Amino acid sequence: MKTVMVTGVGAIMGYGLLKSLRAADPSVHLVGTDIYDDAVGRGWCDAFVQAPLTADACYSQWLGDALARHEVDLLIPGIEQDVHWLSDNRALLATFDCQVALNNPQLIELSRDKWAMDQALVALGDASRIPSLLTGDFHALKAALGLPFLLKPRRSYASKGLVWVREERDFTPHAALLGDYLMAQPIIGSAADEFTVAAFGDGRGGTGPIIAFQRKLASDGATAKAWVYQDDSLDETVARLCRAFKPVGPTNLQFRRGSDGSWSLLEINPRISSTSSMRRAFGYNEAAMCLDFYLDGKTPAQPTIRSGFAVRYIEDFIVYDRHHF
Numbered sequence: 001m002k003t004v005m006v007t008g009v010g011a012i013m014g015y016g017l018l019k020s021l022r023a024a025d026p027s028v029h030l031v032g033t034d035i036y037d038d039a040v041g042r043g044w045c046d047a048f049v050q051a052p053l054t055a056d057a058c059y060s061q062w063l064g065d066a067l068a069r070h071e072v073d074l075l076i077p078g079i080e081q082d083v084h085w086l087s088d089n090r091a092l093l094a095t096f097d098c099q100v101a102l103n104n105p106q107l108i109e110l111s112r113d114k115w116a117m118d119q120a121l122v123a124l125g126d127a128s129r130i131p132s133l134l135t136g137d138f139h140a141l142k143a144a145l146g147l148p149f150l151l152k153p154r155r156s157y158a159s160k161g162l163v164w165v166r167e168e169r170d171f172t173p174h175a176a177l178l179g180d181y182l183m184a185q186p187i188i189g190s191a192a193d194e195f196t197v198a199a200f201g202d203g204r205g206g207t208g209p210i211i212a213f214q215r216k217l218a219s220d221g222a223t224a225k226a227w228v229y230q231d232d233s234l235d236e237t238v239a240r241l242c243r244a245f246k247p248v249g250p251t252n253l254q255f256r257r258g259s260d261g262s263w264s265l266l267e268i269n270p271r272i273s274s275t276s277s278m279r280r281a282f283g284y285n286e287a288a289m290c291l292d293f294y295l296d297g298k299t300p301a302q303p304t305i306r307s308g309f310a311v312r313y314i315e316d317f318i319v320y321d322r323h324h325f
Contacts, residue, residue: 002295005031005072007051007082009041012222014078016277017287018044023280024288031070042325043317054085060092067098074294076101076272076287083108083271099294103270104203104248111270114154115183121265124244128237128255128265133184138171145186152183160221188256188264191216195229195255195263197238198279200289200300201247207239209302211284213275218312223275227309228282237263249293250276250286278310 004021008014009032018041021028032045035053042048049066052059067075075098077083086093086100087108093100102108110117114132121129133144141149151163151174163182165171174182196215200208212234218224238253245268252273254266272286279286282305289300319325 001027001029002073002291003029003031003071004074004076004291005033005067005070006041006076006078007033008077008079009045009048010034010036010039011079012274013272013276014039015041015044016274016280017076017078017272019277020280020285020287021291024285024291028291029070031066031072033066038325040317043319048325054081059085060089064092064096067096072098074099074101074290076290078272080269080271084112101249101272101290101294103201103251104246107245107247107251107268107270110245111268112155114152114267117268118183120245126240126244126265128241128263130185130188130256130264130266134179136178136184137175138165138168141165141171141184145184148187150185150187151178152185154181154183188258193257194266195234195257196223196226196273196275197234197253197255198273198275198284198286199238199242199247199251199253200286200293201242201249201251202299203246203248205243205246207235207242209284209289209300210235210238211279211282211305212238213278215275223278223312225309225311226275226278228305228307230305233261234263237265241265241268249290278312281310282306282308 006014006017009018018030021030030045031047032041033049033051035051037050052062077086086102087105110120118132148164148166153161163174194215195212197212199210202208212229213226214229215223216225247270250272252269256264256266276286283303292298292300
């Protein structure tokens, strides 16, 4: 019997992973972790361990103890903070008798700073780059980028912290943060022109299996609605970026489509994304691919993808006759 530990099971990505793993192989023993004792993912785990924050000095000891106690075969991080900590501590992970679903360390490092990714795209001369600036007053940025333009945090996720600049008074309160904390970009396309792609990189530049969604975002930055989408030019763009960045395992690439049909890269998330449970419903189970790839050394094949669309909604998890999981 295989034992898989998933972190962050109170979040969409974490509990979506649990459901996908259960669908992939009902015999898998699922261990969930979260910093909150009442994380909803407990409802889909065989065992649960409350975790300290990764910033806590005891985290490494806690992790080693939890992996050993539950005899974990595969650890899959379910939130971005855990991806970063695990990638930063690969030497420690090598001492554990456990596989870890981690992407290319160089790609993880680039993904932590959108300016670093921008400069990598400049070095490649890649057409998917969105022009980005770290300096300039309102008038210089208006001339370079047009109106409106965006101020985007260099280190953030799920569209958090975006500032739309339509006039000078939108820019002025944030001007001092441009450079170290914010970068400026033009707005590409519209909210209806946003796409998310999953690839399962082989570490040698291949995309592996892929699936694309056109999507609408919820107010929290997660995907609210998604339509299965296929376009050869998008596939070619993803293939080109994968050849350059050589992702390993689950990788999420997000794009905007311009009015001329060109593809602009918003970001690369070197991990499973929160849309994973939607992808599974259309035949693309990243969790199953992780079992094959990390535990059995098998390169996943492209699955048959069903067409259709998905809507995310709030659902209740009910426990009767007690006040705890």
